[in-house]
Amino acid sequence: MTNTVFLQRIADLYDEFKQHDARQSDRLRRYRNIEAESAKLLAMLVRTQQSKRILEIGTSTGYSTLWLAEAAKTVQGRVLTLEINAFRSAQAKKYAEDFELEGFIDFWVGDAADYLKQAMEPFDLILLDAERGSYVSYWEDLKRLLQSSGSTLIIDNVISHPAEVKPMLELIKQDEHYMSSILPVGAGLCMVVVK
Known part of the structure:
Protein backbone atom coordinates (compact mmCIF):
# COMPACT_ATOMS: atom_id res chain seq x y z
CA MET A 1 0.00 0.00 0.00
CA THR A 2 1.25 3.49 -0.83
CA ASN A 3 2.19 4.96 2.51
CA THR A 4 1.00 8.32 3.78
CA VAL A 5 4.53 9.74 4.06
CA PHE A 6 5.19 9.01 0.37
CA LEU A 7 1.87 10.58 -0.65
CA GLN A 8 2.55 13.77 1.32
CA ARG A 9 6.14 14.11 0.09
CA ILE A 10 5.23 13.43 -3.55
CA ALA A 11 2.39 15.99 -3.35
CA ASP A 12 4.84 18.60 -2.01
CA LEU A 13 7.32 17.78 -4.77
CA TYR A 14 4.58 18.05 -7.41
CA ASP A 15 3.67 21.52 -6.09
CA GLU A 16 7.34 22.55 -6.20
CA PHE A 17 7.64 21.36 -9.82
CA LYS A 18 4.41 23.12 -10.82
CA GLN A 19 5.62 26.39 -9.27
CA HIS A 20 8.91 26.07 -11.16
CA ASP A 21 7.10 25.53 -14.47
CA ALA A 22 4.80 28.50 -13.87
CA ARG A 23 7.87 30.77 -13.67
CA GLN A 24 9.35 29.56 -17.00
CA SER A 25 8.39 31.25 -20.26
CA ASP A 26 10.56 28.87 -22.31
CA ARG A 27 8.81 25.49 -22.69
CA LEU A 28 12.12 23.59 -22.72
CA ARG A 29 13.12 25.05 -19.34
CA ARG A 30 9.96 23.65 -17.76
CA TYR A 31 10.07 20.24 -16.09
CA ARG A 32 6.83 19.24 -17.83
CA ASN A 33 6.14 16.36 -15.48
CA ILE A 34 3.15 14.10 -15.86
CA GLU A 35 -0.09 15.12 -14.12
CA ALA A 36 -0.62 13.84 -10.58
CA GLU A 37 -3.70 11.77 -11.47
CA SER A 38 -1.86 10.16 -14.39
CA ALA A 39 1.09 9.23 -12.17
CA LYS A 40 -1.27 7.68 -9.63
CA LEU A 41 -2.97 5.63 -12.36
CA LEU A 42 0.42 4.37 -13.56
CA ALA A 43 1.28 3.26 -10.02
CA MET A 44 -2.05 1.44 -9.83
CA LEU A 45 -1.35 -0.29 -13.17
CA VAL A 46 2.04 -1.49 -11.95
CA ARG A 47 0.33 -3.04 -8.93
CA THR A 48 -2.66 -4.60 -10.71
CA GLN A 49 -0.58 -5.98 -13.59
CA GLN A 50 2.29 -6.95 -11.28
CA SER A 51 4.64 -5.19 -13.72
CA LYS A 52 8.19 -6.31 -12.95
CA ARG A 53 9.96 -4.67 -15.91
CA ILE A 54 9.02 -1.02 -16.39
CA LEU A 55 10.43 1.38 -18.98
CA GLU A 56 9.97 5.13 -18.81
CA ILE A 57 10.90 7.18 -21.87
CA GLY A 58 11.42 10.75 -20.67
CA THR A 59 12.53 11.07 -17.03
CA SER A 60 12.58 14.86 -16.69
CA THR A 61 13.10 15.45 -12.96
CA GLY A 62 11.66 12.08 -12.00
CA TYR A 63 8.17 12.77 -10.69
CA SER A 64 6.56 9.87 -12.58
CA THR A 65 9.72 7.81 -11.97
CA LEU A 66 9.13 8.06 -8.22
CA TRP A 67 5.53 6.87 -8.56
CA LEU A 68 6.61 3.98 -10.80
CA ALA A 69 9.46 3.00 -8.47
CA GLU A 70 7.30 3.16 -5.36
CA ALA A 71 4.84 0.78 -7.05
CA ALA A 72 7.66 -1.40 -8.44
CA LYS A 73 8.96 -1.80 -4.89
CA THR A 74 5.66 -3.40 -3.85
CA VAL A 75 5.77 -5.99 -6.69
CA GLN A 76 9.56 -6.60 -6.64
CA GLY A 77 9.92 -4.80 -9.97
CA ARG A 78 12.41 -2.36 -11.48
CA VAL A 79 12.17 0.85 -13.48
CA LEU A 80 14.53 1.78 -16.29
CA THR A 81 14.18 5.46 -17.12
CA LEU A 82 15.64 7.16 -20.20
CA GLU A 83 16.50 10.86 -20.34
CA ILE A 84 18.49 12.79 -22.94
CA ASN A 85 19.33 15.66 -20.55
CA LYS A 94 18.81 12.86 -6.31
CA TYR A 95 15.04 12.82 -5.73
CA ALA A 96 15.09 9.01 -5.92
CA GLU A 97 17.77 8.98 -3.22
CA ASP A 98 15.77 11.43 -1.10
CA PHE A 99 12.76 9.10 -1.37
CA GLU A 100 14.96 6.02 -0.76
CA LEU A 101 13.81 4.50 -4.06
CA GLU A 102 17.11 4.58 -5.98
CA GLY A 103 17.48 0.81 -5.50
CA PHE A 104 14.49 0.23 -7.80
CA ILE A 105 15.55 2.55 -10.63
CA ASP A 106 18.16 2.39 -13.37
CA PHE A 107 18.94 5.78 -14.94
CA TRP A 108 20.05 5.85 -18.58
CA VAL A 109 21.24 9.10 -20.16
CA GLY A 110 21.13 9.54 -23.93
CA ASP A 111 18.79 9.61 -26.90
CA ALA A 112 15.93 7.17 -26.31
CA ALA A 113 16.10 6.15 -29.98
CA ASP A 114 19.61 4.76 -29.38
CA TYR A 115 18.46 2.70 -26.41
CA LEU A 116 15.33 1.43 -28.15
CA LYS A 117 17.22 0.29 -31.26
CA GLN A 118 19.40 -2.11 -29.27
CA ALA A 119 16.92 -3.20 -26.55
CA MET A 120 15.72 -6.80 -26.87
CA GLU A 121 14.06 -7.87 -23.63
CA PRO A 122 10.34 -7.03 -23.44
CA PHE A 123 8.82 -4.80 -20.77
CA ASP A 124 5.56 -5.23 -18.87
CA LEU A 125 4.79 -1.51 -18.83
CA ILE A 126 6.20 1.33 -20.93
CA LEU A 127 5.48 5.01 -20.30
CA LEU A 128 6.11 7.24 -23.30
CA ASP A 129 6.38 10.88 -22.18
CA ALA A 130 9.14 12.51 -24.22
CA GLU A 131 9.43 14.79 -27.25
CA ARG A 132 6.29 13.91 -29.21
CA GLY A 133 7.88 14.46 -32.62
CA SER A 134 10.00 11.33 -32.08
CA TYR A 135 7.18 8.92 -31.24
CA VAL A 136 6.56 7.60 -34.76
CA SER A 137 10.25 6.71 -35.14
CA TYR A 138 10.07 4.71 -31.87
CA TRP A 139 7.07 2.56 -32.88
CA GLU A 140 8.87 -0.38 -34.53
CA ASP A 141 11.22 -0.73 -31.57
CA LEU A 142 8.39 -0.30 -29.06
CA LYS A 143 6.48 -3.16 -30.72
CA ARG A 144 9.47 -5.45 -30.17
CA LEU A 145 9.49 -4.48 -26.47
CA LEU A 146 5.72 -5.03 -26.09
CA GLN A 147 5.67 -8.66 -27.20
CA SER A 148 4.12 -10.24 -24.13
CA SER A 149 0.38 -10.58 -23.85
CA GLY A 150 -0.65 -8.03 -21.25
CA SER A 151 2.27 -5.70 -21.99
CA THR A 152 1.04 -2.13 -21.84
CA LEU A 153 2.20 1.10 -23.44
CA ILE A 154 0.96 4.37 -21.96
CA ILE A 155 1.36 7.55 -24.00
CA ASP A 156 0.90 10.88 -22.19
CA ASN A 157 -0.49 14.20 -23.51
CA VAL A 158 -2.91 12.73 -26.04
CA ILE A 159 -5.70 15.16 -25.08
CA SER A 160 -3.54 18.22 -24.30
CA HIS A 161 -1.49 17.91 -27.54
CA PRO A 162 -3.69 15.93 -29.97
CA ALA A 163 -2.10 17.17 -33.20
CA GLU A 164 1.39 16.24 -32.01
CA VAL A 165 0.47 12.65 -31.09
CA LYS A 166 -1.99 12.01 -33.94
CA PRO A 167 0.59 10.39 -36.29
CA MET A 168 1.57 7.93 -33.54
CA LEU A 169 -2.03 7.12 -32.61
CA GLU A 170 -2.85 6.51 -36.29
CA LEU A 171 0.06 4.07 -36.59
CA ILE A 172 -1.20 2.15 -33.57
CA LYS A 173 -4.80 2.04 -34.85
CA GLN A 174 -3.60 0.58 -38.16
CA ASP A 175 -1.74 -2.25 -36.43
CA GLU A 176 -4.00 -5.28 -35.98
CA HIS A 177 -1.85 -6.67 -33.16
CA TYR A 178 -2.71 -3.84 -30.73
CA MET A 179 -5.78 -2.34 -29.09
CA SER A 180 -5.81 1.21 -27.78
CA SER A 181 -8.07 3.49 -25.80
CA ILE A 182 -7.89 7.15 -24.76
CA LEU A 183 -8.27 7.70 -21.02
CA PRO A 184 -9.40 11.21 -19.98
CA VAL A 185 -6.98 11.36 -17.04
CA GLY A 186 -4.54 14.24 -16.53
CA ALA A 187 -3.38 15.55 -19.92
CA GLY A 188 -4.90 12.45 -21.55
CA LEU A 189 -3.38 8.99 -21.69
CA CYS A 190 -3.53 6.50 -24.51
CA MET A 191 -3.38 2.93 -23.26
CA VAL A 192 -2.08 0.42 -25.80
CA VAL A 193 -2.11 -3.34 -25.20
CA VAL A 194 -1.12 -6.39 -27.20
CA LYS A 195 -4.25 -8.21 -28.45
Missing part, protein backbone atom coordinates in the same frame (compact mmCIF):
# COMPACT_ATOMS: atom_id res chain seq x y z
CA ALA A 86 22.10 14.56 -18.12
CA PHE A 87 21.35 17.40 -15.69
CA ARG A 88 17.66 16.43 -15.45
CA SER A 89 18.58 12.78 -14.99
CA ALA A 90 20.95 13.73 -12.15
CA GLN A 91 18.15 15.77 -10.53
CA ALA A 92 15.82 12.76 -10.79
CA LYS A 93 18.46 10.50 -9.26
